[in-house]
Amino acid sequence: MSVRFGGLLAVDGVHLEAEAGRVTGLIGPNGAGKTTLFNVITGLQAPTEGRIFIGDEDVTNLKPHKRARLRMARTFQRLEVFGSLTARENIMVAAEICNGWSRDRVDPKQVTTAVLERVGLRAVADDPVDAMPTGTARLVELGRALATRPQLLLLDEPGSGLDHNESDVLGDLLLDLAGEGMAVLLVEHDVELVMRVCEDIFVLDFGRLIAQGPPADIQANEAVQAAYLGAENEELVEHEPEEALA
Amino acid sequence: MNDVMQYAIVGLATGCIYALTASGLVVTYTTSGIFNFAHGAIGMVMAFTYWELTVDRGLPEWLGLIIVLGVLAPALGFLLERLLMRRLHGATVSTQLVVTLGVLLALIGLASIRWSPTEPRVLPQFFEGHQVGILGVNVTYHQLVMVGVAILVAAFLRLLFYRTRLGIAMRAVVDDPELASLNGADPDRVSAASWAIGAQLAALAGILLAPLVTLDIILLTLLVINGYAAAMVGRLRSLPLTFAGGLALGLAEAYTIKFLPTDMVSKVRPALPIIFLYVVLLILPQARLRAGRLVTTRRVPKVASGRESLLGSGALILVALVAAQFLSGSWLTVASAGMVWALIMLSLVLLVGYAGQVSLAQMTFVGLGAFAMGKFFGGGSLLGIVAAALIAGTVGAIAALPALRLTGLYLGLSTLAFAQAMTVMFFKDERVFGYGGRLAVNRPSILGMSFESDKSFFVLVCVVFALAAMGVLALRRGRFGRKIVAMKDSPAACATLGLNLTFTKLSVFALSSALAGVAGCFYGALRGQVGSNDFEMLNSLVVLLLVTISGINTVTGALAGGLTFGMFPKVQGWLPEAIGRNFSYLGAGLGALGVARNPNGWTSDLSPIGDAIRKVLHLDRGDHDDPTSIDLLESSDETQSGEEVRELARTSS
Ligand SMILES: Nc1ncnc2c1ncn2[C@@H]1O[C@H](COP(=O)(O)OP(=O)(O)OP(=O)(O)O)[C@@H](O)[C@H]1O
Ligand SMILES: [Mg+2]
Numbered sequence: 079m080s081v082r083f084g085g086l087l088a089v090d091g092v093h094l095e096a097e098a099g100r101v102t103g104l105i106g107p108n109g110a111g112k113t114t115l116f117n118v119i120t121g122l123q124a125p126t127e128g129r130i131f132i133g134d135e136d137v138t139n140l141k142p143h144k145r146a147r148l149r150m151a152r153t154f155q156r157l158e159v160f161g162s163l164t165a166r167e168n169i170m171v172a173a174e175i176c177n178g179w180s181r182d183r184v185d186p187k188q189v190t191t192a193v194l195e196r197v198g199l200r201a202v203a204d205d206p207v208d209a210m211p212t213g214t215a216r217l218v219e220l221g222r223a224l225a226t227r228p229q230l231l232l233l234d235e236p237g238s239g240l241d242h243n244e245s246d247v248l249g250d251l252l253l254d255l256a257g258e259g260m261a262v263l264l265v266e267h268d269v270e271l272v273m274r275v276c277e278d279i280f281v282l283d284f285g286r287l288i289a290q291g292p293p294a295d296i297q298a299n300e301a302v303q304a305a306y307l308g309a310e311n312e313e314l315v316e317h318e319p320e321e322a323l324a
Numbered sequence: 325m326n327d328v329m330q331y332a333i334v335g336l337a338t339g340c341i342y343a344l345t346a347s348g349l350v351v352t353y354t355t356s357g358i359f360n361f362a363h364g365a366i367g368m369v370m371a372f373t374y375w376e377l378t379v380d381r382g383l384p385e386w387l388g389l390i391i392v393l394g395v396l397a398p399a400l401g402f403l404l405e406r407l408l409m410r411r412l413h414g415a416t417v418s419t420q421l422v423v424t425l426g427v428l429l430a431l432i433g434l435a436s437i438r439w440s441p442t443e444p445r446v447l448p449q450f451f452e453g454h455q456v457g458i459l460g461v462n463v464t465y466h467q468l469v470m471v472g473v474a475i476l477v478a479a480f481l482r483l484l485f486y487r488t489r490l491g492i493a494m495r496a497v498v499d500d501p502e503l504a505s506l507n508g509a510d511p512d513r514v515s516a517a518s519w520a521i522g523a524q525l526a527a528l529a530g531i532l533l534a535p536l537v538t539l540d541i542i543l544l545t546l547l548v549i550n551g552y553a554a555a556m557v558g559r560l561r562s563l564p565l566t567f568a569g570g571l572a573l574g575l576a577e578a579y580t581i582k583f584l585p586t587d588m589v590s591k592v593r594p595a596l597p598i599i600f601l602y603v604v605l606l607i608l609p610q611a612r613l614r615a616g617r618l619v620t621t622r623r624v625p626k627v628a629s630g631r632e633s634l635l636g637s638g639a640l641i642l643v644a645l646v647a648a649q650f651l652s653g654s655w656l657t658v659a660s661a662g663m664v665w666a667l668i669m670l671s672l673v674l675l676v677g678y679a680g681q682v683s684l685a686q687m688t689f690v691g692l693g694a695f696a697m698g699k700f701f702g703g704g705s706l707l708g709i710v711a712a713a714l715i716a717g718t719v720g721a722i723a724a725l726p727a728l729r730l731t732g733l734y735l736g737l738s739t740l741a742f743a744q745a746m747t748v749m750f751f752k753d754e755r756v757f758g759y760g761g762r763l764a765v766n767r768p769s770i771l772g773m774s775f776e777s778d779k780s781f782f783v784l785v786c787v788v789f790a791l792a793a794m795g796v797l798a799l800r801r802g803r804f805g806r807k808i809v810a811m812k813d814s815p816a817a818c819a820t821l822g823l824n825l826t827f828t829k830l831s832v833f834a835l836s837s838a839l840a841g842v843a844g845c846f847y848g849a850l851r852g853q854v855g856s857n858d859f860e861m862l863n864s865l866v867v868l869l870l871v872t873i874s875g876i877n878t879v880t881g882a883l884a885g886g887l888t889f890g891m892f893p894k895v896q897g898w899l900p901e902a903i904g905r906n907f908s909y910l911g912a913g914l915g916a917l918g919v920a921r922n923p924n925g926w927t928s929d930l931s932p933i934g935d936a937i938r939k940v941l942h943l944d945r946g947d948h949d950d951p952t953s954i955d956l957l958e959s960s961d962e963t964q965s966g967e968e969v970r971e972l973a974r975t976s977s
Pocket of ligand 2: 112113114155234
């Protein structure tokens with residue numbers, strides 16, 4: 079795929095695959111085009127060029143909700159939680175929406191209870207989400223995505239805002255999900271987490287794919303190191319967007 | 325041939341004014357992100373001020389122009405930005421809309437106090453009486469001035485945006501306020517400048533347009549709708565396209581008038597701007613869903629549980645029964661009117677408060693309800709109420725249909741166009757409200773009980789409100805409610821969960837319109853008769869503003885807003901005549917400015933009291949798994965495939 083914003087080629091001829099049953103990593107410095115790729119895959123952004131397939135189906139011209147019904151779900155880097163609902167309701171509404179289109183129906187209440195347990199939100203289930211810290215709200219988004227029982231799960235920096243322990247638990251969960259046959263595509267700046275859970279890693283820089291391979295290869299790759307070192311210098315002036323909800 | 329040329333000149337000249345108006349809108353919108361609904365009102369006030377200075381006080385024209393365009397207009401724009409608009413960054417579209425609509429109504433109110441609408445005023449054209457022949461056609465100097473000014477403004481804006489530091493900063497702010505501030509541009513300063521320039525352009529258009537139409541407060545304010553259409557052609561971004569749109573609209577209008585049979589012209593002409601706006605909105609490409617908008621969410625008030633709403637409704641009916649014994653005469657009318665307004669506002673709570681869809685046409689559906697009630701089944705029966713709900717609901721869905729692709733601002737504009745079109749083409753038609761334009765609506769008799777007397781009618785309206793409120797709350801607590809709230813909070817997330825937003829929006833529009841239709845039955849029954857004035861678009865704005873002021877997210881807000889509006893006639897009586905006559909615009913308009921402070925309305929400031937009552941009554945226990953919620957529009961096929969659940973529940977231990 080390629081995506082052009084005016085004069086900027088944000089994604090430049092990237093070919094990417096996420097296989098079922100494993101966690102695939104997508105990394106790269108700030109502004110590399112990772113979120114843009116996610117938007118293209120989920121249909122929130124039209125590609126300038128290229129095609130997107132889910133399984134054998136060409137979904138390039140499908141609306142976002144039609145694509146989601148092919149069992150794809152995602153989380154957002156800039157949170158898109160339902161702030162006026164509680165964590166429980168966030169997950170419940172996702173399960174209910176899923177019931178509206180899915181052929182196999184499941185009781186939304188049971189799904190909600192199971193998902194809350196699974197992402198570790200039981201203690202705060204009835205708190206309104208707009209009052210939650212970013213890390214917790216990210217878990218709500220993860221739970222919401224899981225409630226639609228996806229086969230392809232796209233996660234945009236789910237680990238930012240989590241402490242070391244929580245991020246370990248997240249890693250375990252991702253491995254479990256993959257173990258159950260899900261295809262997980264993970265965008266994450268926490269290198270440790272990425273190296274631990276991903277079997278295959280794609281590296282983007284300035285919209286171009288500069289490397290692909292298993293974690294060990296990526297760590298040794300010089301182009302990748304150069305990209306990150308270059309970015310590190312820039313990062314001094316880079317400013318992270320405010321992500322607080324309140 | 326000459327004729328064709330003559331109309332071309334007229335069309336181009338008015339088109340230039342539309343372009344001027346529209347470019348002002350675009351300049352403020354692109355740099356501050358706020359669509360200024362008060363743009364036309366600013367132009368109107370400035371045209372009147374110019375009239376007062378030059379005609380009334382006899383200042384020379386050039387001095388009047390300098391004072392208005394050089395001092396007053398930019399000062400007004402600057403103040404608006406400083407005091408109000410700056411607070412709206414990151415606010416939801418509906419909050420932005422309500423505040424700028426508040427400015428619109430407040431300016432109309434203030435202008436009506438200063439310049440009594442009953443007194444005729446004429447603003448002379450520039451170089452009155454002079455004209456030249458161009459290509460065998462007579463062109464007045466005023467028309468030349470209009471074209472000349474438009475060309476100068478276009479050149480000025482071009483230079484500003486491409487050659488000056490300020491202009492380049494303005495363009496940067498448009499693209500990305502965060503990055504622009506990193507580059508040293510001060511977004512606040514840039515935004516203030518854009519509001520000052522926008523107000524100048526509005527004033528210019530107003531002064532040039534006023535001599536061609538009468539100096540009429542409402543007329544001048546609404547003429548800007550033509551500007552809206554032109555601005556839409558440029559998608560609120562491109563100035564060249566905006567200018568082209570303005571010219572095209574001017575020409576289209578002139579030729580429609582030329583080629584239409586004369587008896588049609590008088591009817592269609594007032595609706596032309598609306599039709600243009602509607603057409604332009606319809607051919608706009610669908611807006612993409614955007615993720616990552618920076619919208620600051622405000623803590624939304626708690627939703628009453630089943631028991632709470634039952635208790636609240638019971639209390640309301642009790643109070644009504646007692647009050648009915650003590651109230652009499654005009655106070656009883658005030659109370660009944662308040663409850664009817666509250667019922668109307670309840671339909672907005674559902675649509676705007678819960679689902680986040682803006683409607684500036686709610687009184688249109690109220691009107692349809694009153695119409696159905698008065699026309700069918702004897703003018704006051706239960707069947708009439710059913711018919712009202714069905715007709716209003718259906719029209720609501722149909723009206724929303726083309727608007728569904730649109731979001732936020734564009735949706736608001738299209739409902740505004742719809743309201744205007746319905747007034748001009750439906751309510752004003754003699755066949756609708758009958759000869760003389762008044763239709764009798766009777767008080768209903770339900771199951772053999774008559775509610776003819778004022779007291780019984782008051783109690784009836786209270787009961788209806790209580791039932792409707794319980795229904796709306798139950799809906800909100802159920803599946804449908806969760807879905808529409810989710811849609812409001814993040815349409816993008818809903819779509820990526822597989823929700824068909826179109827269908828959800830359509831159903832909430834239909835429901836809300838149906839409720840407004842039911843309210844319309846009682847609106848008509850309270851007054852005994854209705855006419856087209858009752859359902860004008862500006863009234864819809866007043867209702868929307870008043871419920872937002874008290875709290876559009878809650879049933880309490882609707883109740884408080886309705887009772888406040890019910891009090892208006894009383895308050896008007898207490899005020900000096902000139903102020904009292906314009907009190908509804910002034911009160912709603914000025915009140916709406918407070919929404920910039922707290923989008924949840926003033927009743928949300930009382931929530932500690934609500935919490936205290938909950939404590940005393942021991943209502944603050946867990947209220948999920950609520951059996952009283954309504955599940956709507958869903959097949960209740962609850963096949964439980966336990967297998968799937970277990971699959972998910974297999975945890976990571
Ligand atoms: N809607 C847009 N219009 C114009 N440019 C955009 C838009 N969205 C993203 N960009 C630009 O595209 C490039 C890629 O952005 P993207 O958000 O995809 O990066 P990213 O890899 O997700 O970065 P990060 O790690 O900071 O999240 C950036 O230069 C960004 O400024
Ligand atoms: Mg990103």
